[in-house]
Amino acid sequence: MSPSRSVPRYRKLYEILRRQILDNIYSEGDMLPSENELCSLYGMTRPTVRQALANLANDGFIKKKQGKGSFIHRFPREIGILSVSGTTSAVGDRNLRTRIIVKPHLIPWPDDFMFPLTGLEKESGCIHMERLRLVEKDPVFYDISYIARINLPRFTSRKFEDRSLFAILRNHYNVEIKGGEQRIRAIKAPGKISRYLRLAKDQAVLHLERKMETNVDGLFLYSSIYCNTGKYSIFGRF
């Protein structure tokens, strides 16, 4: 009956305000309506409103000041070095394009994988893909992804050209990244990657090995990312 089947009210208010902030309804430093105003606007009580605001503050969309109000903070905090939405937001607003180097296909897991795997993951097989990401036509990231084939029907036949891997996982499979861990090194890139990134002789790259947890139990995403930081540097908030 109710169109809101089991979506909490504080969550709905969170989404509404988040949408408004992302759509530039407010500008940097603007004050949100006060908690009491939000209460009457959306017909809920202060604890509910406060939970929504706490989440927004936690995600870096607003900053709260006792006695004053809640203020817009333009740049939401990112998770990890690169944003959860993939590498997209890490390089700002610049034009970012993706070239598939190796289309998603099933392989056996590599022998000495960068992270230990569970039994379930080993049994499920591994979806592997490699993508080159270009910023303003300069190759900047070489991204090697590994995903266990757990509840991902028809995954290898999807088109990955435009939208990011994360967007597809989120929209078609309701998979969301919850957190993860990563190792970072400055190393020399392998020859093949070195050519794709058009590296100078002896030029080092930034190498990330990441394991990402999802909301799906037992499903993790792995990626090995090589970054050419010669022209663009990786930027992140925390």
Place this chain on the structure above:
Amino acid sequence: MSPSRSVPRYRKLYEILRRQILDNIYSEGDMLPSENELCSLYGMTRPTVRQALANLANDGFIKKKQGKGSFIHRFPREIGILSVSGTTSAVGDRNLRTRIIVKPHLIPWPDDFMFPLTGLEKESGCIHMERLRLVEKDPVFYDISYIARINLPRFTSRKFEDRSLFAILRNHYNVEIKGGEQRIRAIKAPGKISRYLRLAKDQAVLHLERKMETNVDGLFLYSSIYCNTGKYSIFGRF
């Protein structure tokens, strides 16, 4: 009169549980007492207990499962790549020592500083220090710090040998890191730093430029960190 002058009750419970977790009272995966048990144990109501638990979950100390309970999660999420407590927790439990290369002293701000500065910062002058950090006797980090001299009396005369810069700021000046931003590159280190880090010829290092926000209005901490990732890699959770 009350020894708890203005420290909220949920915060106290947070500190108690955090201390217990850090002191290994529980082991990985253990269940915390239920919310109702915590209520009667510490004489507070569920909303108060829940606020403490929410903060713990947010900091990565526990994971909550509806219908089951709150479970210990050994590794708290870090802020940024390296932990807020400095580089200490980024390399795990290994023996980490600090050598002061350049003692804290007042300098004019560098001309082309890595981040834009406010007028107040420029007027206040800059405390500068350089430290070499060794993991198991291997030099791994070369850390150059810059702090505006805002409300930091007798700062340059303190001893920085043992405790970290962050510990001193926290304990003596009530300065806490709230967030920040950083740029990361893989580059060749300058000669001097290359020698301190005992780098091989042409070996690249990871270079971080960080700006950290604090709870003090207008006070930011800046650091430029060079990491030798040849032997140890930087590990982080998010």
Place this chain on the structure above:
DNA sequence: TCAAACAACTTGTATTTACAAGTATATATT
């Protein structure tokens, strides 16, 4: 024996109420 239903736990959501504490403005006082 097996399976469904129930009961007893857990955390999640939400309301209502109250007061404390920080901030800014208007007002009265000197």
Place this chain on the structure above:
DNA sequence: AATATATACTTGTAAATACAAGTTGTTTGA
């Protein structure tokens, strides 16, 4: 006019209460 003071806002903390929803073990029934 300058300075206190009151006031009306804001967010912060905390209680008491109620029910929803997920999990687990037990009891009941076939």
